[in-house]
Amino acid sequence: MSDGSSTEMVVAILRTEIARLAPGDRLPSSRELTTRHGVSPVTVSRAFAQLAAEGEVVTRPGSGTYVSPRRTHPAADTPDTSWQAVALAGREFDPGTQDGPPDPPPAGVIAMAGGYLHPSLRPDRALSAALARAARRPDAWDRAPAAGLAPLRAIFARTAGGAVGPEDVLVTGGGQGSLSMVFRALAAPGSPVLVESPTYPGALAAARAAGLRPVPVPMDGDGIRPDLLADAFAVTGARLLYCQPTFHNPTGTVLAPERRRQVVDVARAAGAFLVEDDFARHLGHGGPVPRALVADDRDGTVIQLTSLTKPASPSLRIAAVIARGPVMRRLQGMRRVDDFFIARPLQEAAVELVSTPAWDRHLRALSTRLRERCAVLAGALARELPDWTPARIPEGGLHLWVQLPSGLDDATVAEAARAHGVAVNPGTPSFPAEPPGAFLRLGFAAAEDPADLTEGARRLADAARACATA
Structure with missing residues (x-):
C-alpha cells in the first residue's frame, strides 16, 4: 500500500x-x-x-x-x-474582579462604584498644561532610561521619605502593572501570598493571574493582626505579604502605629517580602498621613508600590516600585523584557505636573472635597439606612465600607441598586476566601456632585426595601 x-x-x-x-x-x-x-x-x-x-x-x-x-x-x-x-486548555487564566474605571453608567445612574475621581475633581487643566510643556522639550521623544527619568525617580524617593534614594526607584506604567510585575518577580506559580482580608480586588486578580494562591489574614479596627500574620507565615511557608497600611481599600483602615513596626518585623523573621501598596498617600482627608513603611526599612524587606494615577487621572499611568537589593535588579530585568521603558512624554508630563504649585493646590483642594463628600455620604446613610453602619468613617481614600444587615446578599443588593439607578460594588470580590458577612463598597469620589450622594443613599434605601420584600 x-x-x-x-x-x-x-x-x-x-x-x-x-x-x-x-x-x-x-x-x-x-x-x-x-x-x-x-x-x-x-x-x-x-x-x-x-x-x-x-x-x-x-x-x-x-x-x-x-x-x-x-x-x-x-x-x-x-x-x-x-x-x-x-x-488554550491547560493554560487557565483567572482575571478575577478588577477595580479599574467601570464602564460609564447609563444616563441617570449615580456612580458610587469604581476607584477613580470624577472629572470635576481632577486637575485636568494642570495636566493639559504639563503635557504641552513636556511636548515642547527638545528630547521629549527620545528613549527614556529603563528605570525612569532621574527627576521623576527623585520625586518618588522624596515622597517615600527616610533613606529612600532615586536609585531605589523604578518608574512603572500604573499601579496595577506594578502589582503584576512584583508578584511575578517575587513568587513562583503555585506559591501562597498572604493578603489582608478583605483586600483590593485588583491585587487578588493580579496574584491569581500570576498563578499565586491568596491566603487571608484577618484584620481588625487597627489593621492586619500581627499575631495571626505570624501564624499564617508559619502554617503556609509564604514568602510574600501584600498589604495596604495607609487608607486601606476597601475599609479605609490605617495600620496602627504600634503595629507598623511589628508587621515588618514578622515578615523579616519569616524571610518574606512585604509589598506595601501606598496608593492612597495623596488621598488623605486633611489629617496627618502616616510615614511609609519603606521609609524605615533598610534591609529590603519592604517593597513599596506608589502611584500618581489615583489623585490625578486614570490616564496618567505613572507609578513606581521602590525596592532594594537583588530584587530591584530582577525588576529592572523584567522591565527590559516586558516593555523596555515607560513612554517619555508621559514621564515628562508627570514631572512637569508635580513640580508646579498647581499640584500642591490640587492636593489641598482634593483633600477638602473628599472629606466633604465622605461626610455627605455618611450622613445620608445614617438618615436613609440607619442599620447600614460603616465600619469607620475613613480619614483618607475614596470609599465607605458598609456591612449589610443579616438576610441581605451583597450581589443581590448591588443588582437591585443598579435597577434603582445607583451603581455600587458588592463586597464579596474583596475577600480571598469566604466572606464573614455581606458588605458593600460605596464610593464618594466618582459621582458628579455631592448632592448625587444624598440621592444615591435614598435610592439604595429603595433597593434594600425591594430586596427585603422579594
Missing part, C-alpha cells in the same frame, strides 16, 4: 472516530494507531496534520490530539474562533 493510500485510510478511520466523540475528547495516540492498523508513525502524523489543517482536530505537544469544537457552518465572512477553547 502506498504512503498516500495509507494516509487516506487512516484519515477515514479518524473521521469515523471523530464523529462519535465529543469536542475536546482525546483521540487514540500515534502508537495505538500504528499498532492497530499496521501503518507507520509517519503515516499517522500525516493523517493528523491533514485533519488539523481542516480544523477537525487540535494537537497539543506532549499531551495528545483532541477533537476540535463542532463547526456550525457560519457565514463565509464570519470568523470562527471556537478552536481556541481546545488550544
Whole structure:
C-alpha cells in the first residue's frame, strides 16, 4: 500500500472516530494507531496534520490530539474562533474582579462604584498644561532610561521619605502593572501570598493571574493582626505579604502605629517580602498621613508600590516600585523584557505636573472635597439606612465600607441598586476566601456632585426595601 493510500485510510478511520466523540475528547495516540492498523508513525502524523489543517482536530505537544469544537457552518465572512477553547486548555487564566474605571453608567445612574475621581475633581487643566510643556522639550521623544527619568525617580524617593534614594526607584506604567510585575518577580506559580482580608480586588486578580494562591489574614479596627500574620507565615511557608497600611481599600483602615513596626518585623523573621501598596498617600482627608513603611526599612524587606494615577487621572499611568537589593535588579530585568521603558512624554508630563504649585493646590483642594463628600455620604446613610453602619468613617481614600444587615446578599443588593439607578460594588470580590458577612463598597469620589450622594443613599434605601420584600 502506498504512503498516500495509507494516509487516506487512516484519515477515514479518524473521521469515523471523530464523529462519535465529543469536542475536546482525546483521540487514540500515534502508537495505538500504528499498532492497530499496521501503518507507520509517519503515516499517522500525516493523517493528523491533514485533519488539523481542516480544523477537525487540535494537537497539543506532549499531551495528545483532541477533537476540535463542532463547526456550525457560519457565514463565509464570519470568523470562527471556537478552536481556541481546545488550544488554550491547560493554560487557565483567572482575571478575577478588577477595580479599574467601570464602564460609564447609563444616563441617570449615580456612580458610587469604581476607584477613580470624577472629572470635576481632577486637575485636568494642570495636566493639559504639563503635557504641552513636556511636548515642547527638545528630547521629549527620545528613549527614556529603563528605570525612569532621574527627576521623576527623585520625586518618588522624596515622597517615600527616610533613606529612600532615586536609585531605589523604578518608574512603572500604573499601579496595577506594578502589582503584576512584583508578584511575578517575587513568587513562583503555585506559591501562597498572604493578603489582608478583605483586600483590593485588583491585587487578588493580579496574584491569581500570576498563578499565586491568596491566603487571608484577618484584620481588625487597627489593621492586619500581627499575631495571626505570624501564624499564617508559619502554617503556609509564604514568602510574600501584600498589604495596604495607609487608607486601606476597601475599609479605609490605617495600620496602627504600634503595629507598623511589628508587621515588618514578622515578615523579616519569616524571610518574606512585604509589598506595601501606598496608593492612597495623596488621598488623605486633611489629617496627618502616616510615614511609609519603606521609609524605615533598610534591609529590603519592604517593597513599596506608589502611584500618581489615583489623585490625578486614570490616564496618567505613572507609578513606581521602590525596592532594594537583588530584587530591584530582577525588576529592572523584567522591565527590559516586558516593555523596555515607560513612554517619555508621559514621564515628562508627570514631572512637569508635580513640580508646579498647581499640584500642591490640587492636593489641598482634593483633600477638602473628599472629606466633604465622605461626610455627605455618611450622613445620608445614617438618615436613609440607619442599620447600614460603616465600619469607620475613613480619614483618607475614596470609599465607605458598609456591612449589610443579616438576610441581605451583597450581589443581590448591588443588582437591585443598579435597577434603582445607583451603581455600587458588592463586597464579596474583596475577600480571598469566604466572606464573614455581606458588605458593600460605596464610593464618594466618582459621582458628579455631592448632592448625587444624598440621592444615591435614598435610592439604595429603595433597593434594600425591594430586596427585603422579594
